[in-house]
Amino acid sequence: MPETPIDRSLVAHFSILEDPRCPTKRRHLLSDMVVIAVAGTLCGADSWTEIAWFGKAKQEWLEQFLALPNGIPSHDTFGRVFGLLDPEGFERCFRAWVESIRTVIPGEVVAIDGKQLRHSYDRGKGLAPLHLVTAWASTNRVVLSQVATAAKSNEITAIPALLELLQLEGCIVTIDAMGCQHAIAERIQAQGADYVLALKGKVKGHPLISLKSLFPLPTLAARVQTRPVAKPTDRGPCGPRLSSNRCLRARCALTIKDPPLDERTSKPDPRRTRLHRPRNGIPGSD
Numbered sequence: 001m002p003e004t005p006i007d008r009s010l011v012a013h014f015s016i017l018e019d020p021r022c023p024t025k026r027r028h029l030l031s032d033m034v035v036i037a038v039a040g041t042l043c044g045a046d047s048w049t050e051i052a053w054f055g056k057a058k059q060e061w062l063e064q065f066l067a068l069p070n071g072i073p074s075h076d077t078f079g080r081v082f083g084l085l086d087p088e089g090f091e092r093c094f095r096a097w098v099e100s101i102r103t104v105i106p107g108e109v110v111a112i113d114g115k116q117l118r119h120s121y122d123r124g125k126g127l128a129p130l131h132l133v134t135a136w137a138s139t140n141r142v143v144l145s146q147v148a149t150a151a152k153s154n155e156i157t158a159i160p161a162l163l164e165l166l167q168l169e170g171c172i173v174t175i176d177a178m179g180c181q182h183a184i185a186e187r188i189q190a191q192g193a194d195y196v197l198a199l200k201g202k203v204k205g206h207p208l209i210s211l212k213s214l215f216p217l218p219t220l221a222a223r224v225q226t227r228p229v230a231k232p233t234d235r236g237p238c239g240p241r242l243s244s245n246r247c248l249r250a251r252c253a254l255t256i257k258d259p260p261l262d263e264r265t266s267k268p269d270p271r272r273t274r275l276h277r278p279r280n281g282i283p284g285s286d
Contacts, residue, residue, distance in 0.1 A: 010035050011065075013097040020084040028073045032066045033081060036073075038094075048075040048082075095145055099167060102140050106170040109138040110193075112162065113176060114155040133158040135166055159184055168193035 011031045019030045039062075040054035055062065055072035062068060073081075112135050120130035133155050135144040147162040149155060155178045163173075163184070169192035175184070177198040188195045 008097070008100045010038060010097055013100065014093045017089055017093050018086065020086075021081065027070045028077065028081075029067055029069070030081070032062075032068055033073055033078060035066060036062065037078060037082065048078040051075065051078055095165060098142060098144060102137060102142060102144065104167065104170065105139050108140070108171050109174060110144065110166065110168060110171050111136045111138060111174045112159060112179065114149065114158070114178070131155075133162050135162055155179065156181060156184075160187055163187050163191065166191070172196060 036055045040051040052075040114133040117130040131149040145165045149158040171193045174196045177200040180197040
């Protein structure tokens, strides 16, 4: 039996989105406005004015597949109509469209991570910054879905809600140490995917302690060295601030063995060699 072809058009996926406007006062089709807004955003437009400019610049191309009964809507019309739409309904339609254009590739890495949206806070209204947890498909190079963390919460509660929205069968899910939870790992396996979770040893009772006993690497542990690292963190009144940190540096000791001490050649580090400069610049004067 032949498979039913998948409709990947924006118009088809957003046809179920409810139009909140009065039916007698609709001069522009909602599907046309959604297609223009999404296409303009993908091309770099980040305001309603730029989206309206994009529509007018590409009107001849848009008329090939859109009705546009009254031309391109103004930027005020875009802002007013999208402000009335149901955000959750729009998200469901958009997510369904993204899933339709995504090609499920076995072994694809789906990276899940959370970030705060810059300048999303409002101190006057007491609003905290918006923290989003995002799922990124590395091979398809597309964001599959995003979930905002609840107020006074963190990524641990948002990651399970994000996993429910994704089709992960045959994929490899990577999460940082924040997502190293038994419930999250079981959820990923239940959806037919594998996982790679980061571990930290600072937390008491963390599984990293028990995992160290499964991988005894005394030679590698002996070679681990720490070195101070200065890296810019944020910008101060006099320029970027530097914060001192320490990182690990180790050479792989699994397959390569060091030569005997008598066969090693020691060379002085030119960065640590101190040049003796004679007094007054005259050799032998000191």
